[in-house]
Amino acid sequence: MPGTHILILGGTAEARQLAAELTELTEPTELTGLTGLTGLGGFRVTTSLAGRVSQPRLPAGEVRIGGFGGPEGLARWLREQSVDAVVDATHPFAAAISAGAAYAAAAVGVPLCALRRPGWSAGPGDCWYPAASLADAAAQLPALGRRIFLTTGRLGLAAFADLGQLRFLVRSVEPPEPPLP
Ligand SMILES: NC(=O)c1ccc[n+]([C@@H]2O[C@H](COP(=O)([O-])OP(=O)(O)OC[C@H]3O[C@@H](n4cnc5c(N)ncnc54)[C@H](OP(=O)(O)O)[C@@H]3O)[C@@H](O)[C@H]2O)c1
Incomplete structure (x- = not known):
């Protein structure tokens, strides 16, 4: 199993695009500027979906579906699955999961990157x-x-x-x- 496990909190087109690009990357150093992660061999990419949509468009890589059971549950999942970095690529309206990700990533001590689409101007x-x-x-x-x-x-x-x-x-x-x- 490749060394660097990245959890993408998804449900958006941006999350699907990121999963596709990450699973295609073979050189982890290409990501160093984004995550600060170095010296690891390859990626394991898991996208998490809330489960609101009955037939979701599935992203590349691994997929898990359903809530984590609150921020503590997400923190537990990060530990159990040996997640190295979290990307919050959820929709701007999805405030609860973003707050939960901030809490859980800090609690476990893994880097968190928020992928935000620009607002309309x-x-x-x-x-x-x-x-x-x-x-x-x-x-x-x-x-x-x-x-x-x-x-x-x-x-x-x-x-x-x-x-x-x-x-x-x-x-x-x-x-x-x-x-x-
Ligand atoms: N709100 C929108 O208008 C909108 C539009 C397009 C797509 N989406 C996508 O739909 C999902 C749900 O949106 P929402 O507004 O209901 O979110 P929310 O209010 O922030 O989240 C409510 C709960 O749903 C679970 N959850 C949300 N996103 C999750 C994810 N990616 N993976 C696993 N669990 C998740 C979490 O449950 P636990 O506390 O049990 O972990 C969270 O506490 C988001 O992932 C978002 O990207 C939302």
């Missing part, structure tokens, strides 16, 4: 209405228009359920469950 002609939360976004909508394309993901839909006077097109990986707008 306003360009010429854009018209943005910032919202502090989903509830705040829902409160702003009636004044902005009547036909809404909603891309919060299915877990955020309940915040819009009371807006019966608006028409929604919802984008969701899995069929959403009530309460729905």
Whole structure:
């Protein structure tokens, strides 16, 4: 078994891309600048998925599916699986797992790298209405228009359920469950 075990916390396209690139790397030194890891022979790449999607697109390398049982459970898993480095490549909305990864990596003493997609920034002609939360976004909508394309993901839909006077097109990986707008 190759020496360096990297855990990717996934569920994003970026995580799949990273897993594909890491599993293709044969020279660990190519990664030295990123992880600070040196002198180890090859990679074992494990991607962890939360299990929210019934038929996920599987990344290259090994895959485990399901929660760890909180930050302590993740720390235990890192020890048991002799993980050398963690890459948090989860979605920006997934705050709990990112906090858990920060705790667990520090507790076990392994390096943690957060792979973050850049946020959108306003360009010429854009018209943005910032919202502090989903509830705040829902409160702003009636004044902005009547036909809404909603891309919060299915877990955020309940915040819009009371807006019966608006028409929604919802984008969701899995069929959403009530309460729905
Ligand atoms: N939120 C979004 O809009 C969104 C969009 C696209 C993709 N995703 C992906 O879907 C997953 C779940 O998102 P979420 O917003 O429900 O996350 P979350 O609120 O941060 O996580 C809730 C719990 O789900 C488990 N979990 C989350 N991500 C995991 C992972 N990669 N591997 C193993 N367990 C994981 C953890 O359980 P334990 O505490 O038991 O370990 C975590 O405490 C994330 O991995 C994220 O990358 C989310």
